[in-house]
Amino acid sequence: MNTPQFTLTRVIPTPRASLLLSFADGAEFEVNLVEVIRSLRALAPLKNERVFMKAHLGEFSDTVVWPGDEALELAADNLRAMGIEQTGGISHEFIVRWMHDNDLNLDSAAAALGMSRRMVAYYRSGAKAVPRTVALACLGWQAVRHGRVDNRLALAA
Secondary structure, three states, X not given: OOOHHHOEEEEEEEOOOEEEEEEOOOOEEEEEOXXXXXXXXHHHHHHOHHHHXXXXXXXXXXXXXXXXXXXXXXXXHHHHHHHHHHOOOOOHHHHHHHHHHOOOOHHHHHHHHOOOHHHHHHHHHOOOOOOHXXXXXXXXXXXXXXXXXXXXXXXXX
């Protein structure tokens, strides 16, 4: 992955089970992993602070890895999405999930939102930040499609 928004330049683990991450595009996040570690059995070794504190950049700067018998790693794109969401933003994963949940491809998603295919692709790939208005449009479209909103109040879906 050679995209700057998913290329890590620095990883600093903290005793609070979070990672201080810097990305090649200048973005920085503190990503709290407590819930992820608690909910995923595969990450159970990270409950041990000594193990967690050994986090470092992966070979190609697109993962955070922990050495050991399990050789655990987390992908930079997922960590960035978590960082964005933990700070109240909307990550590219929102668009990915929305498209998947509604069986949409780039063309149908673009038509649903009234925007270009290219913009949807930018949002889905993480190349551009997802504006709150776009996320709200996705949720509104989904609500209309599933009959949760009176169609007389909605624009053509």
